[in-house]
Structure formats: C-alpha cells, structure tokens
Amino acid sequence: MELTSPVILFASLVAAIVIEAAPFLLLGSLVAALFEAFVPEKAIERFIPGNPYLQVASGLFAGMLLPTCECGVVPVVRKFLARGVPPRAAIAYLFAAPVLNPVVLVSTWVAFRFEGEMVFWRALMVGATAAGLALAMAEARASDILKLPKGIAIGTSPSDPVHTPGCGCGHCSHDGKPGVVSILRHTGSEFLDMFRFLFIGAVLAAAFKTLIPPGMMQSFAASAPLSVGAMMLFAIVSSVCSEADAFVAAGFSALPTAAQLAFTAIGPMVDLKLIGMFFATFRNRVAVAFIVVPIVLIYLMAIIFHQAGVLP
Numbered sequence: 001m002e003l004t005s006p007v008i009l010f011a012s013l014v015a016a017i018v019i020e021a022a023p024f025l026l027l028g029s030l031v032a033a034l035f036e037a038f039v040p041e042k043a044i045e046r047f048i049p050g051n052p053y054l055q056v057a058s059g060l061f062a063g064m065l066l067p068t069c070e071c072g073v074v075p076v077v078r079k080f081l082a083r084g085v086p087p088r089a090a091i092a093y094l095f096a097a098p099v100l101n102p103v104v105l106v107s108t109w110v111a112f113r114f115e116g117e118m119v120f121w122r123a124l125m126v127g128a129t130a131a132g133l134a135l136a137m138a139e140a141r142a143s144d145i146l147k148l149p150k151g152i153a154i155g156t157s158p159s160d161p162v163h164t165p166g167c168g169c170g171h172c173s174h175d176g177k178p179g180v181v182s183i184l185r186h187t188g189s190e191f192l193d194m195f196r197f198l199f200i201g202a203v204l205a206a207a208f209k210t211l212i213p214p215g216m217m218q219s220f221a222a223s224a225p226l227s228v229g230a231m232m233l234f235a236i237v238s239s240v241c242s243e244a245d246a247f248v249a250a251g252f253s254a255l256p257t258a259a260q261l262a263f264t265a266i267g268p269m270v271d272l273k274l275i276g277m278f279f280a281t282f283r284n285r286v287a288v289a290f291i292v293v294p295i296v297l298i299y300l301m302a303i304i305f306h307q308a309g310v311l312p
Contacts, residue, residue: 013206021244024107033186059092095130098268111246201240227259235267242268258306
C-alpha cells in the first residue's frame with residue numbers, strides 16, 4: 001500500500017490531531033479537577049459588584065480565572081443562579097468560561113502555529129457574544145430564566161439534576177476530600193469523558209479532508225459565507241471540547257481564517273450536548289435565545305471580519 005493511500009492519509013490526520021490536542025485536554029481536565037477540589041462555591045459570589053456593566057465584566061473575568069469546560073459549565077451556572085448570583089454575571093460566565101481561560105487560549109496559540117492574532121480574535125468573538133447575551137438579561141431575575149424544581153426557591157442551593165453522588169462525571173467533588181487520588185480520579189474521568197468528542201471530531205475532520213473532492217473543497221474555500229456556515233455546523237455537530245477544538249479547526253487550513261475562527265467560537269457556546277442542557281436547565285424561550293443568538297452573532301462577526309480584511 002502506498003503512503004499516499006487515502007487510508008494512510010486518513011489515519012495520519014486523525015493521529016496528528018489527537019496527539020497534538022490530547023495534552024491540552026489532559027491539562028484542562030486537571031485544572032478543572034483542581035478547581036472543583038479547592039475553589040469554594042462562594043468564590044465568585046463574593047466579588048460580584050452592583051453595577052450592571054461591572055457584573056458582566058466580572059463574569060467574563062471569572063471565566064479567565066475559574067476555567068470550566070462547556071460540558072460542566074451549565075450545572076455550575078445553574079447553581080450560581082439558584083444561589084442568587086446576578087444573571088448578568090452568571091450568563092457572561094456561562095459563555096465565556098469555556099474559552100476565556102489560560103488553557104484554551106494557549107492551546108489555540110499552539111494549534112495555529114503561535115499566531116497571537118488567532119487567539120485575540122477568538123477571545124473577542126466569544127467575549128463580545130457572552131457580554132451581549134449577559135447585557136440582554138437586563139433586569140431579569142434568576143426565576144425568570146431558570147427552571148427550578150417545585151419547592152426550590154432562589155437563594156438556596158438545590159441538588160444538581162445532572163451531577164449526583166456516584167455519577168462518575170468528574171465535574172464535582174462529591175466525597176468532599178480533595179486528596180491526590182480524588183483529584184486524579186476526577187481528572188481521568190473528565191479526560192476520558194471528553195476524549196471521545198476529540199476523537200470523533202478528529203475522525204470527522206480527517207474524513208472531510210480525505211473524502212471530499214478537491215473541487216468541492218475549493219468551492220468552500222472560495223466562499224466565505226458558505227465555509228463559515230459549514231464550519232459552524234460542523235462545530236455544533238462534532239461537539240469537540242474547547243481545549244482541543246483549535247487543533248481540529250487548524251486542520252482546515254485551506255478554508256478562510258474566518259471559517260476556522262467561527263468553528264472555535266461557536267463550538268464551546270452551542271453544540272449538541274449543550275443544546276440538551278440548555279432546554280433542561282433554562283426556560284424554553286431563554287434556551288432558544290442561547291442557541292440562536294450566538295449562532296447569528298458569530299456568523300455575522302466572522303463574515304464582517306473577513307470582508308474587512310482584519311483576520312490574519
């Protein structure tokens with residue numbers, strides 16, 4: 001079998017994406033486990049200001065300091081809202097935390113061959129969308145956007161319907177013992193849980209590059225609106241974790257930069273697993289807004305930035 005065989009090319013692409021991204025996924029899993037073990041539940045609540053704009057800023061800033069992957073951020077935000085954290089801060093954190101944290105920003109920098117501009121534009125697209133959604137909350141109360149079980153009032157700490165003792169999710173410390181074994185167990189559980197999405201994303205990306213005829217790829221590359229839309233759909237369906245999605249996006253170097261950035265921006269905010277969590281956690285109209293608004297904003301920003309020629 002020749003080295004140029006499609007099978008060899010496919011396997012090489014999958015291996016390259018997984019090998020490059022896996023260390024960042026492992027590091028992100030470790031950081032998340034340490035966060036769950038050592039950061040008190042009220043760590044964010046203490047620093048929430050009263051000014052609406054500062055509340056949004058605090059939510060974005062908390063995303064930089066308290067990294068939470070997209071698979072675990074919804075239950076965390078649900079707890080914040082139920083305990084009385086202002087919706088503006090909680091929603092900003094919901095959409096910013098999976099991207100605006102050191103692990104994801106560094107992984108993006110490495111994936112795009114140390115191009116700082118790529119990190120900047122990804123952070124800007126995600127931060128602007130998160131801030132816009134947070135400001136849209138206006139004077140809404142947590143009870144206006146959150147689905148709560150009967151008998152549970154805002155200001156209490158309800159049991160999380162997604163994470164329960166013994167669930168093995170790795171997103172929370174149920175035993176209350178932040179020992180080395182517990183942290184490693186949570187790290188391993190988180191890593192294995194998210195590795196499947198990395199592998200699926202790598203397989204889909206490799207299959208796309210291997211099987212799509214060159215003429216069709218050129219058609220995508222020649223049309224920014226088409227390539228941006230296609231990559232956003234790919235991000236939503238593949239559900240690759242934010243610690244590794246930049247490596248998948250970087251594999252599509254033939255496509256416009258706008259399409260690659262749109263992939264990395266929309267995936268951590270809207271994907272198949274998040275859509276289900278949104279409808280289970282928030283009122284239906286809010287869940288719809290959390291899906292539709294990021295898609296529209298990211299698409300428009302990607303097209304505008306492409307047309308303006310500001311992307312590298």
